[in-house]
Each structure stands twice: as C-alpha cells, then as structure tokens.
Amino acid sequence: MEYAEFATVCDRLAATDADLEQVQILADWLTKADADMLPLVVGMVRGKVFEPWETAELGVSSSLTVEAIDTATGVGTDRIETVWSETGDLGDAAAWAVEHETQQSLFSEPLTLERVYETLRDLADFDGEGSQDRRVSEVAGLIADADPDEARYVVRTALGHMRLGVGDGTMRDAIAAAFLDGSDAASDAVERAHQVTNDYGLVARTARDDGRNGLADLDVELFRPVQMMLAKKAEGLADGIDDVADEPDDAHMEYKYDGARVQIHVDGDEIRVYTRRLEDVTAQFPDVVEAVGEHVTADRCLLDGELVGYDPETGGPIPFQEFSRRIKRKYDIEEMVEQIPVTLYLFDILSHEDDSLFETSLRDRLVRLDGAFEPSEGKIERAAHREFETEGAANDFYQDALADGHEGVMLKNLAATYQPGERVGYMMKVKPVMEPLDLVVTRAQWSEGRRSDYLGRLFLGCRDTEGEFVEIGRLSTGYTDDELAALTDELTDLIVSENGRMVDLRPEVVLEVEYEEIQQSPEYSSGYALRFPRYLDVRDDLSPTDVDSIERVESLYEDQ
Ligand code: ATP
Secondary structure, X not given: OEHXXXXXXXXXXXXXXXXXXXXXXXXXXXXXXXXXXXXXXXXXXXXXXXOOOOOOOOOOXXXXXXXXXXXXXXXXXXXXXXXXXXXXXXXXXXXXXXXXXXXXXXXXXXXXXXXXXXXXXXXXXXXXXXXXXXXXXXXHHHHHOOOHHHHHHHHHHHHOOOOOOOOHHHHHHHHHHHHOOOOXXXXXXXXXXXXXXXXXXXXXXXXXXXXXXXXHHOOOEOOEOOOOOEEEEOOOHHHHHHHHOOOHHHEEEEEEOOOEEEEEEEEOOEEEEEEOOOOEOHHHOHHHHHHHHHHEOOOEEEEEEEEEEEXXXXXXEOOHHHHHHHHXXXXXXXXXXXXXXXXXXXXXXXXXXXXXXXXXXXXXHHHHHHHHEOOEOOOEEEXXXXXXXXXXXXXXHHHHHHHOOOOEEEEEEOOOOOOOOOEEEEEEEEOOOOOOEEEEEEEEEEOOHHHOOOEEEEEEEEEOOOOOEEEXXXXXXXXXXXXXXXXXXXXXXXXXXXXXXXXXEOOOOEEEEEOOEEEEOOOOOOOEEEEOOEEEEEOOOOOHHHOOEHHHHHHHHHHO
16 A cells, blocks of 8 residues: 555544544545554554563664655755654654655655555664664665655654544544444444454454444454453442442452562463563563463463562562562563562463353352362462451451452452453442542653752643544642653653743653542643642553543542
8 A cells, every 4th residue: 555645534534523423434444444554554553563561672763764855855954853852753854855855866656555564663673783773774765766755754753653543432422433334332332343443444454344243253363462351449348349249249359469460471481471561572471471370270261460579578568569570670680589579470371272251240250260270379369358247347458458458359250251451330449548640741841959860840741532632731749850760761852842941742741649638620631630749650561551540530629
C-alpha cells in the first residue's frame, strides 16, 4: 500500500475532533484495505510498530530524529529545532524540512506502508557500536524518499506518537462499523475479542472474514498475554462483602499483596512472564521461571498472580517501590535475584491444559489452580485465603493481612467468571486509607534556581470518558532530589515540544499521587483540581490506559 494513501487518511483523522467522524473515516479505510494488510493498517494508524509484549524497542529519540531530518534534507539542525519549537511537533518540523530541502536524493523510491513498517522494526535489532548512526541513516533514508506529508507521519511513528486521537474506543467502533453492523452490541463483541487477544489486527481480520461468531470464537492463546481483570474499591470490609456476592457462601477473601501483577504462560519448558502492561519480563525473573519450571505440574497453563519482593534478612515483604528495581533492571540480573528474592503468589488460572477457563466460575478455577502446581514455601504459593464465615472471622483475616505487612484484602465472588481488562465488582479491594490516584504526566515545566536542571512541576491527567487525558492539577512536592532527577531523565525522552520553560510530553509516565481534597476548578480541563498533591511513587507497572478515570475523580469528589 502506498504510504501517501496512509498519510492522507491520517490527515483526515487529525482534522476532526468528532469521534463519530473519526470512526467513519477509519471504518471506510478498513473496508477498502486488503485483508492481508489489515493488521499493518490497524497497528500503524495507532503508531504501533511492536506489540507491547515484544521485547524490542525502536531506540529513536527526539535528538536522533532531528539529526535524521537534517541528514535527509540538509536544512540544518538549528532551523529544524526552531520550527519544532514553533509548531510543537517534530513531525511538522520534518514536513517543513522536506518542503524546504536543500538537497535531493539521487535515487528516490516511493514509500510504501510495508517499507516504513519493516525499516522501523529493523531499528530495534541494531546493537553496539555505530548503532545510533545506523538508526539515523535508516530514518533519514525514509525521510529522503518522503513528500512533506509522508515525512510528518514517518517521524511521528518513529517517535511513537501519532497525534491523531485514535484510541482503543475509536478503533473498536471502526472495526464494528466496517465489518459488523456498527451497533453497541457489535462494539462489545469487538472489545471482548480484543481483551482476550490484545491484537486489533487479528480482531479486524476475524470480524471481516467470520463476523460476530468468529469473534466469539477467538480465545486465549499461550504467549499472547490477556488483559488482566482488575478490582473495584470497597468502602470498608462489611460493605465489600455485601457488594461482592449475593450469597455470603460465594465470598472469597485473599491477602492483597503489594507487588507486581504477573501473568505466567507455560507450555512444557517454555515459560514466559508478562506484566500488567503486557510487557515480557521473563529475562528479569530467572528465579520465577525456575520455580514455575519445578513446581508447576500442568503441561500447559496460563496463571495469574502477584510477585512480591521480600527482605532476605527479615523475610518480610518490601514496598513495591523498592521491588520495582527488579522489573526495570536489565543487567546483573543474578545480583538482583540475590538482593531481592521474590515469592510468586498465585490466585487465578485462565487456561489449563487444553481448556480455556474464562467462562468457568472462580470456584472451579481455583480447583484447577490447585491441581496445576505444587506449592513451595517462599517460592510459589497460593495467595493466602479463606472463605467468608462470619464478619468477626473476616475482620481477623483482614487484620492478619495488615499485621503481616500486606496492603489489605481482596474480596472475590466464587461464582463469577473472569472478565479480562475490566474493573469489575466481583473482585473488590479493601485497604485502610483513602486511596491515592494514578495519573499520567501530560506536561511539565523546568524549575528555576537550584533545581533548574529538573522538570520540577508536573501536570497530571486522568482519563475522560473517551479515553483522552484531561488535566487535574500540577505537582511539585513529595519527591527527593534523586527521585526528581530520575523522573526528569525519564520525562526528557518523552518531550514532544518545548515552549519557554514549558514542555509537552508524550503521556506515558504514570505517577501515584496523594492529595488532601478534590475541588471543582475551571483552571484544568477536567473541571477538577487536586488540593495539595504530593508525589508518592512512579507506577512503572501501569500503562497510561490504566490511569484513574474522570468518573472515579467525580465519585471521590462526591464522597469526600
Ligand atoms: P492498587 O494501587 O490498589 O494496587 P491498582 O490500581 O494497582 O490498585 P487494582 O485493580 O485496583 O489495581 O487492584 C488490583 C491489583 O492488586 C492487582 O492488579 C494485583 O496487582 C494486586 N493484587 C494483590 N493481591 C491480589 C490478589 N490476591 N488478587 C488479585 N489481585 C491482587
């Protein structure tokens, strides 16, 4: 497919804010696309060259892109940076540079969508000395063959930010409109298929070739992670028990551990560990792979659980903040295994041997789980649990969880099925304090004075009903200098544009923030402002789609 056609559709998508119109534009295009091209089309329009669980990274920064634009066009890095800061977008700066290029490439080949995709994917394989120069030259090669509009989207794809506003909701509705009848029920069918497969390319093809029935038949597959079921917050233990199940006999309680959610896929000797963001972290956890290899007795299964780090001296659990070093560390892994040993607490199983268990009750899934592994203390265990008997006994269990250094308890409905990707009422968490919010950093401001090298003021966003981010406050306290330096490093790579001391960021870093109160405020696009927000932690385990929603903010506001 000609890349020019792709760029034209992107322009049309960018030109409208209206969701329905976006859905229509996308649906028309999907209908016209070749069946074989659908996965590529669906991924590229969302700026995705890799699936989240592919361990590859493009390794393209803003500065590398500026160099590539200059190499291709010869307009000079200063001028590129000027246009970048004027327009706020490096893609627009690339379009401008191609329009004003001072050199023509000798052998120009028209760009195709396949070529852009393959070239960008190959960048991830460059390693070692000279790899950055090779990246510059490959990206420059694409820009040299692009017209201004194409250059804009090549650059935006390389930087992973298309600026089209095509979120999950738009894609879901477009697939439902292109290949089904476009009704709410059709969108639900697409959504369910996506939650199970996490692959819109596959979902689009299946909807096109086999319709609703085909979508319903899509099932979990090993080594393609499934979105994890999430919890709602209970207003205290007694309310939670009332809410979670109609029958007290169906109420199941477990410790709520403060670790990292993991999904473990096992097929014989092949074992892989995925995070809640669906990233593959197998390499970071050889000890977990070993424990699973030794103690899981099933040949094939997909397990759900929490990894908790503990202090080897005291044997007590360590806070997630400390444990998260293990998830990030990509070298000296053996050292980390010694320093921060982990226990895997299992609490669910989504497939066992040849059976998919989504439609099976939790009661039966737990029987399957017990049949799939042999516990080994401190390495791999069932999450501490008990059935509900009396309120007194439930409260004792809750107090035990807290006394053992855990966060609280989870209440679950034993009669319920597994709902991937949903925050459902048959999994409820009970924790003692008013909960902080998880918010994404949308913009930031360079500090003045002593901290002028730091992005010291961070603007925070929650999700609105369309899945876009709306701002709810700015944060400038709660972190140490070291934490702020690390945050600044992380955020600097995400800068999309700078205007004086203000920078626009790709919304990727999620922070856990506490605050005193929520107020209504015209100052922020959400209509709310956090009073006295304080930084608590970086939530590397969360993706931007996991941040708290405006509905949650509204309900906290109502309740306070
Ligand atoms: P929190 O910040 O309270 O951990 P969250 O936003 O990370 O919340 P929630 O869906 O609210 O996620 O809470 C569910 C998380 O709790 C799970 O993703 C998992 O990581 C963790 N967890 C700990 N123990 C359990 C358990 N026994 N069952 C299910 N989830 C558990």
